[in-house]
Amino acid sequence: MGDAYPRLREQQAQVTSALKSEEARFFETLEKGMEILDQALLADPKNLPGNVAFKLHDTYGFPLDLTQDVCRERGVAVDVAGFDAAMRQQKNTARAAGKFKMDKLLPYEGPTSTFTGYEQLQGQASVLALYYEGEAVTVLTQGQVGVVVLDKTPFYAESGGQVGDQGTISHADTDFSVSDTQKIKADVYGHHGQVNHGHLRVGEKVHAQVDVQVRQATMRNHSVTHIMHKALREVLGTHVQQKGSLVTPERTRFDFTHNAPISTEQIRQIERTVNAEVLNNSATQAQVMTLEAAQATGAVMLFGERYGEVVRVLQIGSSAELCGGTHVARTGDIGLFKIVAESGVASGVRRIEALTGAPALAYVQQLEGTVQAAAQTLKAPETEVLTRIAQMQTQSKELEKEIATLKGQLASSQGDELLTQVQDIQGIKVLAAELAGADASRLRETMDKLKDKLKTAAIVLAAVDGDKVQLAAGVSKDCMGRIKAGDLVNHVASQIGGKGGGKPDMAMAGGTNPAGLSAALASVADWVKQRI
Incomplete structure (x- = not known):
């Protein structure tokens, strides 16, 4: 098809990337939709409510017939009347919200x-x-x-x-x-x-x-939208096409085709390109001409937009587009241009929000104020804030290592103290105890040390953090034929509102009832006796 449609060949990489991205998104959507469908059928395995079918359609792009096909294979009836009612309600809500339509x-x-x-x-x-x-x-x-x-x-x-x-x-x-x-x-x-x-x-x-001030602010934002559109095509590629915009006195919002987030460097390049046009302070020119004449000038036209026989072509900076809006007399009237947000709004559609003039200056000054406040907090010049933060991060990592070492030493000493609580049950050293202040890592580390010292052993260690309990169970290899660490840890966890699992020699679990921990640990010895 490249001979008939040269742009397909020119943008082959872009088309391939878009198709792969769409395919991946489709499978993600399908998986999420199936999860919702399965969850809904738990309540009623024979009927799918209309509002659920509509949610699948409206939020996840599931056509009603696809939902019906899936449900038909499972012997499930779909409430089509409920789906139609939800669709009518959405249309009525949208119609009521549309002042332009009113x-x-x-x-x-x-x-x-x-x-x-x-x-x-x-x-x-x-x-x-x-x-x-x-x-x-x-x-x-x-x-x-x-x-x-x-x-x-x-x-x-x-x-x-x-x-x-x-x-x-x-x-x-x-x-x-x-x-x-x-x-x-x-x-x-x-x-x-x-x-x-x-x-x-x-x-x-x-x-x-x-209102002159409101109009002028709106014109600044509209004019910069045209310049930004051209800059986007220069920086990101000619595949960029406008998909929507909102120009208000406060800001401009511009939606366009692009398959990936815009990098920080690309945003800066767009800002530099636009502000360079502003500094050129070139005059804006608007001409009314036939659509055919406008096409001959190379002016940008929005794909899918319907134009009359006579159109208005706006030349602003190096940008030329068909536009009936109001604009500044010269590009310099726009003032400072600053992008403040970039995001994805739909598949293959990105959104940029930007400020001009006084709002842009206020935004930059607010950022400057944040940097100044950070500099005061860090007790460093503004130009050295990043260096000071890097130093603090390094210090923090060093302190974390030091704390980890101290915790290890504490856990080791606590482990030695726990040896006094060991019970010998038919040759197996059984220990069930709480290790104060330990985390999961320390529980495992202490467990390994105790197993090395006790040789033949079955051990449960616990640590309490607020209303949560962490458990670790360990069994020496010569005992695994009779006792499994997973069974042992679940015996304790089941008594404190939790569960867990792991390997035969080491298992972890959690719980939510610290009050029951002492009794649960005390029951370990009898549990071991019953299994040997």
Whole structure:
């Protein structure tokens, strides 16, 4: 297929890696889904609830027919009606949460809105329509939350990942605060907000004013998204394609195709590339042209996006993309650019979150404050924080070794003291005792030393840490025909709410009832007597 589709040959390694990754993820998903299915069938081996089938579909990508096939092989019935009900509920929830979709439901058949927001952030307009609780009204009064439609507006309506503008609509003693702007139709803008003072009527002349600071912050983040997109393709490869974005006044969030986490060095390279474009302070140019002419310029178009016959091409720095959003006049207006997060959001899709301008500066200053606080705590200059941490880590490791040595010496001395508690049962040295302050490693080490000294022996050692008990059992080789360490340790563990296992000569166990330990250890001698 390489002759017909040259990009397949060009990106063969990328395609192969993606396929292998998808195959591995599929088997992981299948395994997890089967675990959930098996767990659900423990409660009812003959019926699979619809909500479980929906969870398998929605969370793990199990198609309903796959679940039905698996269940059919096991003689299990699937609650399809329950699955359909869960699917309807999810769709209704998503529909209710989608404000943009709610705007589409507003009944409007009037004139279109003229957008003036590329050139200006304020202007005079007339009220074409008002909405309160989803219904058309002729007036909005003080305190009411509603939607206002103007004949012309500087407010940008949410589109292409950029959030809608905020600001005010006012006249005389009336003040309507706009909290968001959404499209009712492709060319009809709905201004969402609340009447703070006075009232608004259909047909009135008003003054529309966009919140300048919010718009400028949003423009910085939108413009840098274009530059970052190009930088990603330069650093990671031309396989990078935009899969989604969210541009707000606070930050930009950009989703794109890539099969692996981005390394620290790659992030730094992306930041250097973007900030270099910012420092060039080149002018932004926007041109309206036919789609065919835009394609001829080589401007980036989003795969799967539907474009009209006439499009807007944005040239910002060395980036050229089709975009209808609002942008800075020059790249230098973006200010500092800083990536603050990188993560995976779906199979083969990564996400970058970044800041610009004042928020980016505040983020860097916060990091600087953290370094300063660390330097003060470490009593070292800021430039030597890493060196001081490395020194402390080395010291910590040395102290850990020293503590381990002391614990070994303590355990050894305790082991010698325990020899006084040994019982001789028909030639077998039996010892069951608690070793204060020991961990699992010390129990095993002490066990080995005691077995060497006692020769023919059956030993149980215990250590208590809060509400947990650790046990170690050891049996000399000449006794293993009659006594197994696993049986011995489980005899004690079963009395303190635990269990364990291991080899015939050494076994470990845990428990959760320290109060029963003394009695459990005291029963060891009789247990051994019964087996020899």
